[in-house]
Amino acid sequence: MKALTSLLLGLCLAAIGGVQAATTEVFKRANVDAPPDLIISGVAPVARFAPFLQTFAEREGLVVSYTERMSNELVPVTFDADADTDDEIPSPDLILSSAMEQQLKLVNDGYAQPYRSDVIRELPEWAQWRDELFAYAFEPIVMVINRDLLAGAELPQSRDQLLQLIRAKGPLVDGKIGMTDIETVGLGYLTWAHDSRQSRTYGQLLETFGNAHLRLYPDSESVLQALLKGEIFIAYNLVGSYAFDFSNRYPWITTVMPADYTSVLMRTALIPKSAQHPEAARRFLDDLLSTSGQARLGEQTGLIPVISEAGSSDTFAFLREKSHGIFRPIPLSLQLLLQTDAEKRRLLLNEWRAAVYPQQKPATDSAP
Amino acid sequence: MSERRGSIRRQMLLMTSMVLVVVGGAALWSAHLYADRAARLSYDRLLRGAALQISENIHMLDGRVVADLPASAFDMLAMAPRDRAFYAIIDSGKRIVTGYADLPSVPFDTLLEARDREGQFQPTLYDVDYRGEMVRFLGVAKRLIEADNAETVYIVVGQTLKARKALADEVGWFVLQFVALFFVLTLALLMLGIWRVLRPLNRLQHAIAERSPTDLQPLGNDVPREIAPLLDTLNYFMAQLQISLDQLKRFTAEAAHQIRTPLAGLHSQAQNALDEPDPEIRQRQLSHVLECSESLTRTVNQLLQHANLTHRFQSQPRVKVSLRQIATEVCRSLVIWGLDRGVELVYEGDEDVSVTGDAFALEQMIRNLVENAVKYSPAGSLVTLRLTEVGAGAELEVSDQGPGISDEEKPRVFERFYRSRNIDQPGSGLGLSIAREVAQYHGAELELHDNQPQGLVVRVRFNGEAIH
Known part of the structure; x- marks a missing residue:
């Protein structure tokens, strides 16, 4: 065996x-x-x-x-x-x-x-x-925004505010929102599935992202690079440690831990x-x-x-300053087994594809 | 000897401990069974809940089985926090809809047959080794219907046994602690109880140990009912001892007196004989000295005999002896001595009568009685020794034709050293007293009667118990 x-x-x-x-x-x-x-x-x-x-x-x-x-x-x-x-x-x-x-x-x-x-x-x-x-x-899951986009508008602090911003900016953000591809990036799928359980805004997010022609990347680093290059203005569901590093280096790029809730994975x-x-x-x-x-x-x-006790970095201090109420950790337990279920994945990806690739037919096979 | 003497306290402790161990063991064992059962039931319920939740989220859509697994099912499984969980949804063609494709020994037929009275599918539970660990599986079938299509699917949910074992162990450990505490407490209480129960015995022992050897007062009766007979026996024994002591004291005093008087007489007679110039008178005085010393010798002999008998009564076991044999032997040994005095000795009686007792003592008794009779008989008279069976008992009679004893003297002749005043025969006054003691020792009564026309009959009546 x-x-x-x-x-x-x-x-x-x-x-x-x-x-x-x-x-x-x-x-x-x-x-x-x-x-x-x-x-x-x-x-x-x-x-x-x-x-x-x-x-x-x-x-x-x-x-x-x-x-x-x-x-x-x-x-x-x-x-x-x-x-x-x-x-x-x-x-x-x-x-x-x-x-x-x-x-x-x-x-x-x-x-x-x-x-x-x-x-x-x-x-x-x-x-x-x-x-x-x-x-x-720990890894807080964050959204990262290029401040150049704001042009006087307030920095969104939650998913609702993000949606408002996207609606307000309209064609300005078309094709300018990026995520890791949840079909290939495990972390992307996990956080997206977590969102689907947590948030009433999940449906609106899906719809809005789809309408705004969401761009997909093979990993967190390339999303951040795209942000840096101006390919996109908004990145959603990125790992906090990379994002904070990045926004520390490039002040016009801001990392936001959504105040409605911030997923935390381990x-x-x-x-x-x-x-x-x-x-x-x-x-x-x-x-x-x-x-x-x-x-x-x-x-x-x-x-x-x-x-x-070991936490000494800036990110950690920042994380601790925040009210703990906003953190929704993904527990290290059997509940995660659901995220590995092929049927569940098929259903979630169907929704996803329907929104993100509206011109294509939804997947019919259960394989990812 | 001391090895065989067990301690009541130790025995009681041992037995109560054994009982406690047995009871505790039984309690532990049943608690173990109960804990296993309780743990199994609780976690089986989780499995059932998870399976039902999954089952409710399986539907047919466009002829295809769609299983949208609910998070709550997995939340429920996660209540066994350290257990692995496995699941599968399998369609009627035994193809995997989702989940683990290699679940072993799924009892499809059983699942199909397991229905209640209303035809609803019922869950089936089974244990299988899967992926290196024992897994408890629950399987249930579900019928899906969509327009023209119908399909039966099987839902299988399984979980490893860590949480069950942990729960059972926890309950078991709790019960173990409880039983241990119960054991210690009960044992302590029992020890206290045993100590209290045995305390009167200890008190008794101390009371006896602290006594002076001469203190034979009865012990206080502050003891439990069970020990009271022991105490009564002790008190009775001490009372007997007191009587014996008193008797001994009195006897010693009397004996001293009885010996001292003839000694003083001897002394003065001998002194007189020394001073007597007349050889004739001196001769008479010296023969008097001889008489006195003979009398003294007899007294001393009888005292020794008495002491000897008393000792025998306390030390010799009783045996079966033939009264007839003893009586004839005594007659035989005394017949010459009697004839010297002109007294004829006759034995009558054909039956052989046996008693349990002391042969030596009986011989002394008969000898004393016969000697007395011969001594007080006039020359030419007859002394008869007669042994007869009377009912269940027996009578031994010694009759003479001597002067007899007056009725007012009869009760007194049994006193030690009592001598009738109107008798000039030498004697110690112990003979009858000894005879009566021997008779009493054998449970017999010694009676004095008048002989006809004159003389004395001494009758020893053995009651039935002594006879064989």
């Missing part, structure tokens, strides 16, 4: 390579030349994690490889089995992802191995599931059963989830640590 599991996971992860070239970077002490002791697959861009990984690799004397992948690529393993085997990327020892529902399904389906340590016992109950899935960072880590170096993965987890590791995470990656 275990062998089969690891084979499956290996095959499927290998299959990813075929879809899009994966970026792999190796971190180690300067004079060391050896095969990796720890293989990490993650959604976050390599550049973002590099300092943190470098520090870890040097301190522990390990060779750490980090492969950046699309969130949907990380775990197609359990969703479709038509995997190619032409790429032999070794199966990871640790998966870091913001696609909570995919991570949870991996655990639910029995692909993760449990780990318990003093560090993990210190984690709050909501920050882990079954000792197999561990949250290491970036999670798990050790697959097929891990080749589980011991190294556990050491990394202990470091990542310890108070000092969390503080370092905040400093070196700009992510928002889950352990509140």
Whole structure:
């Protein structure tokens, strides 16, 4: 069973390579030349994690490889089995992802191995599931707006105000609203599905976005780049850590945590059963989830640590200043299983496509 | 000896502890069963709720099964916070509509047959190992109807058993704590109770231990009903002891007196004989000394005999002895001595009568009686020893033709050292007294009667119990 599991996971992860070239970077002490002791697959861009990984690799004397992948690529393993085997990327020892529902399904389906340590016992109950899935960072889901668009109008602080702004600007924003493509970006689907449960404005959003010819991008970074290039003025449902970084650099771009509610998701880590170096993965987890590791995470990656004592970054301070009432965390629990349901996905994407691609027929197959 | 002497307290504690352990064990076991059942029922209810919610959101649309899974179903499953959950919606062609495609052992036929009286499908529960863990599954069928189309779908929802086990363990642990507390408390109360119950025994023991050896007053009767007989026996025993002590004291005083008087006589006679110049008178005085010493010897012998008998009564076990054999032996040994005095000794009686008792004592008794009779008989007279069976009992009679005893003297002759004044025969005054004690020891009565025409009949009446 275990062998089969690891084979499956290996095959499927290998299959990813075929879809899009994966970026792999190796971190180690300067004079060391050896095969990796720890293989990490993650959604976050390599550049973002590099300092943190470098520090870890040097301190522990390990060779750490980090492969950046699309969130949907990380775990197609359990969703479709038509995997190619032409790429032999070794199966990871640790998966870091913001696609909570995919991570949870991996655990639910029995692909993760449990780990318990003093560090993990210190984690709050909501920050882990079954000792197999561990949250290491918060991610508020934000909207980002180019202030040039406003021209005297007030900065929208909620979805309602955003809708008003779009209506008010009319043709000015046609084709100027961007999102990650929820059909390919896991985080996009998760947050959009979360919206569909939370908000009475969801229907209006869908309709308005569709009318305004929403533009879709393959990841958060490209949405932000498009914003920078002036391709779009408004970006919806972006990960807060990137957006805050971005708006810090470019003052005319503002990040808004919607005041009606701000979804908060958790970036999670798990050790697959097929891990080749589980011991190294556990050491990394202990470091990542310890108070000092969390503080370092905040400093070196700009992510928002889950352990509140560790929070020192500006984004975190900002997050804490806000009234907690607006945050609607996506709980790390079985409820996420719904977001992995193929039928649910088909129904949601049908609505989505009907709005976003009005000229096309809605999808009829259940595959994403 | 001390190993066999068990402690009542320890036994009571042991037994109550055993009872408590058994009761506690039974309580734990049933609580375990109950907890398992309760946990199973509660979480089965969650499964059922989730399945029903999913079921309500399955419809037919344009001939196609559409399952819009409700979030609430998953919220419900998430109430078992650490359990994995699996689900599948399967159409009548056993194709997966959505969910896990590889759920094992789905009992399609059972699901189709499980209907209540109104024909509604009922859920079926089953446990299967799936993906490396034991999973509790609930399956239920649903009939979908849309215009001309009809379709039956199966809904299967399953969950691992962590929460159930945790709940059962929690209940079990709670009950364990309760039982342990109950055990300790009950044991403490029982120990207190046992201590209280046994306290009178302790008090009694202390009361006896603190007494001086000569204090034979009865003990206070402040004891429970169960111990009262023991106390009564103790008190009776002490009363007996007191009587014996009193008797001994009196006897010692009398014996001292009885020995001291002839000794003083001896002393003065011997002194006189030393001072007497006349050989004839001295001769007479010396023969008097001899007489006195003979009398003293007899007294001392009888005292020793008495002491010996008393000791025998306390130490020797009773055995079956033949009265006839003893009586004839005594006669045989005394017949020459009697003839020397011109008295004929006759034994009458054919029956052999046995009693349980002390052969030596009985022999002493008969010997005393016969010697007395011979001593007080005039020469040429007859002493008869007769053994007869009377009903269930027996009578032993010694009759002589001597002077007899007057009626007013009869009760007194049994007193120790009592000597009739109008008798000049030497004697200690102990013979009859000893005889009566022996008779009493054997449950017999010793009576004095007048013989006809003259003389004394001493009758020892053994009652029925003594006879074999």
